[in-house]
Amino acid sequence: MSQHQHSHIASEPSHQPPAQGKWIAKFFGHMHNTEVWASHLPRIPGYISALAIVGVILVIASFTGPWAGSSPFKFISLLVGFLLALPALVMGGFALRKWKYAQQLRKEILDSIQWRGDENVLDIGCGSGLLLNGAAMRLTNGKATGIDIWADHSGGGNFALLMKNAQAEGVADKIHFKEADARKMPFEDSSFDIVVSSGALHHITRSLEDHDKLTREIARVLKPGGQIAMWDISHMVEATSLKLKSFGVKTEVKRTPSYLGFDMSMLTGRKTGKA
Ligand SMILES: C[S@@+](CC[C@H](N)C(=O)[O-])C[C@H]1O[C@@H](n2cnc3c(N)ncnc32)[C@H](O)[C@@H]1O
Structure with a gap:
């Protein structure tokens, strides 16, 4: 039987770039609808890379090709080449920056947990698998489960991308996925030793x-003595920390570097009681 339990593969996110927006809004809308935005691994669409290759060839040809001596042709070839390569440069730059940030963030979040290797781990809103894959890498005989509902306007992830990234990070046969709403989780009380979440x-x-509902569910599915690590926008993390405390999870909050202009924080904690 497949390790990846999912009731069905979610339909493609339905968000569309604005119909009459400015070209820059359309461009960023397009980035959001592709893997550039959704993936924690650096990815740009194949056709953008293909255009960039043609662009680079045109730029090289403007200096070495038969029209290198003719200034109008040289200029046109240089300009067209640069314009063809530009989307790949912008998308690639964004994807690499995001990847670098995500690598550091994943390390910081997962390093805050004391691992044995045999834990049952839950990643809430796992998206493209940043923490889910990272947790799977730290387990020996434990189990890493991700839940998500592939919500519109929530990052653009999907099951296919999750599995593609798990493949790329060598954990495709170690992760489990369930399409489930974090506000009503289909798990027994005290099911997990560790609950993690990033950006969800x-x-x-x-x-x-x-x-x-969310905080009650987190406290419910976490085992007594179980650990928690969550990262998000600071005010959200502060509010979650307070709520979790009222449900018997001891928490601490610390600031992390800002992301896309937002103040971000990480919450760590442990549910009271003996494991
Ligand atoms: C910004 S993404 C973060 C993805 C991933 N954790 C990461 O750090 O790259 C937020 C995720 O939360 C998921 N989400 C939104 N509402 C949800 C809900 N009620 N239950 C489970 N997942 C949800 C979205 O579908 C999306 O994949």
Whole structure:
């Protein structure tokens, strides 16, 4: 039987670039709809890379090709080549920056946990698998499960991308996935030794009621003595920390470097009681 339990592969996110927006809004809308935005591994669409290759060839040809001596042709070839390569440069630059940030963040979040290797780990809103894959790498005979609902406007992830990244990071046969809402998790009480999450709290919590449901669920599925590490926008993390305390999870919050202009924080903690 497949290790990856998912009730069905989610349909493609339905968000579209703005119909009459400025070209820059359309470009960033496009980035959001591709793996550039959604993936923690650096990825750019194949056709953008192909255009960039043609662009580089044109730039080289403007100096060495038969039209190198003719200034109008040289200029046109240089300009067209540069314009063809530009989307790959912008997307590639963004993807590499995000990858570098994500690597450091994953290390910081997972290093905050005391690992044995045999834990049952849950990643809430696992997206493209940043923490899920990282947790799987730290386990020997434990189990790493990710849940997600592939919400629209929530990062653009999907099951295929999750598995592609798991393959690329060598953990495809170690991770488990369940399509499930974090506000009502399909797990028994005290199921997990470790609960982690990155960037998902503010997507899951659209109201105070959502926040209450989410934090109750986290406290419920965590075993007594179980550990927690979550990263998100600072005010969200502060609010989650307070709520979790009221449900018997001792928490601490610390600031992390800002991301895309937002103040970010990490919450760590342990549920009271003996493991
Ligand atoms: C910004 S992404 C973060 C993905 C990943 N953790 C990362 O750090 O790259 C937020 C994720 O939360 C998921 N999400 C939103 N609402 C959810 C809910 N109610 N239950 C489970 N996942 C949810 C979204 O589908 C999305 O994949």
